[in-house]
Amino acid sequence: MSTLSHALTDSTTMLRRQLRHMRRYPSLTLQLIGLPVIFLLLFVYVFGGTLGNGIDGASGGRRAYVEYVTPGIVLMAMAATAQGTAVAVALDMTQGIVARFRTMAIWRPSVLTGHVIASVLQALLGIAAVTGVALLIGFRPDATPTEWLAAAGLLAGFALALTWLTVGFGLAAKTVESASNTPMFLMLLPFLGSGFVPTDTMPTWLRWFAEHQPFTPLTETLRGLLLGTPIGDSAAQAIGWCATLTITGYAWSKYLFNRTASR
Template sequence: MKTLWTTNIVFIGRSLRHSIRNVEALLMAIMLPIFLMLLFTYVFGGAISSGGDYVNYVVPGIILLCAGFGASSTAVDVATDMTNGIIDRFRTMPIQATAVITGHVAASLARNLVATCIVIGVALLVGFEPSASFVEWLLAVGLVALFILTFTWLFAAIGLVTGSPAAASGYGFALLFLPYLSSAFVPTETMPSWLQGFANHQPITPVIETIRSLLSGSPASDHGWQALLWCGGILAGAMIWGAIAFARKSRD
């Protein structure tokens, strides 16, 4: 157990060092959501909501967009490790090679929580006015962390099954469109009827609505348990998928 714990710590440190050295990717993961928030608030916000409070509506969606964009880099990092031969080297050592995946996931969680805090800080500067209590803030941050962990594991599994970092980037990028087809930027009832069904019953919408409710100090109704079920189911599926994919790659 001690050896397993030490191995995981080493690989988490390795992934964190890689994140710090890749300054461009780190800045992009932070700046892109900020630019989108400024774009929607100052350019589109007046047309979408003339009352001037659109920033309070859009910030929860931007938070998840930031988390998803940051988590997507995990697919590329895992695919790089799986194709450059480093995993074969790790398997010859008296360590658990799967710890390299755990390291990527843990580093992504830490990196994206920092990026999320920066995005929230900028949101407060541009007029975001949450009315959440301390407990509601803790619940909102906990849900964001669960969302990041869930989609990081999903992107890690994608990185394991793809044949190259470029392919992993492409598949991961496709998932980043989900927030645009949710209640992140506009209420789903304003969408065409044929799109509302998908927008209301995909995993992003209940997570966004729960965070929005928590930050505004209002009841989350059914969205809270729906968000937990979605995240829990996807997380379990991604971890199983990743374990199977890693074992299959190890036999190749």
């Protein structure tokens, strides 16, 4: 068997393992998908009437706000899924299963690739759930098929980036609890960007941070693709952040995994 086929076979096996875990223990998956949906309903029906009247000087109320906030909630769903990845990796590392895998004739990185692919699929499931609920409560994108495809590709790329980053958090964690807590800042970043309110309404110091963190250009690019708002240079920034986070997360995860293997 060639190295490539060996890698594909073992990665597929590890992916099946993760998917079986998701099926046997659905509570975590439901929580990761349900939390963003709850936030969507909360912000639209509790705050949307007021916030929607302040978006770009419009007076559209909840209908305007559901269109504004949905891209931010979609990215929040991805951050929530990534947090679950850190927990799953930490469980494998602390419960000894990885040590057992290392005694077997398998392609060693397949342990991580199984987690990554399963997490990306879980993130896409969460995105579909949030988008479906948003459509039911008034989200009306006017994107062309090409724009939908571009938005899907951007989301898949960002899901991959966040997943590799949180795999690193899971490998670096000493306990499962710390693996659960460390990536929580990712859930806050959509709030500290343009996900819920325009950045020009923020204080100067906070506005600078909001405009230079990864979730803001992702949010603005999604809005542009789905709703036709101006994108500017946000698309280039979003792609740059996806590439940077993917490369950084992959290199960090590979280093940590190889370091534990040499002990």
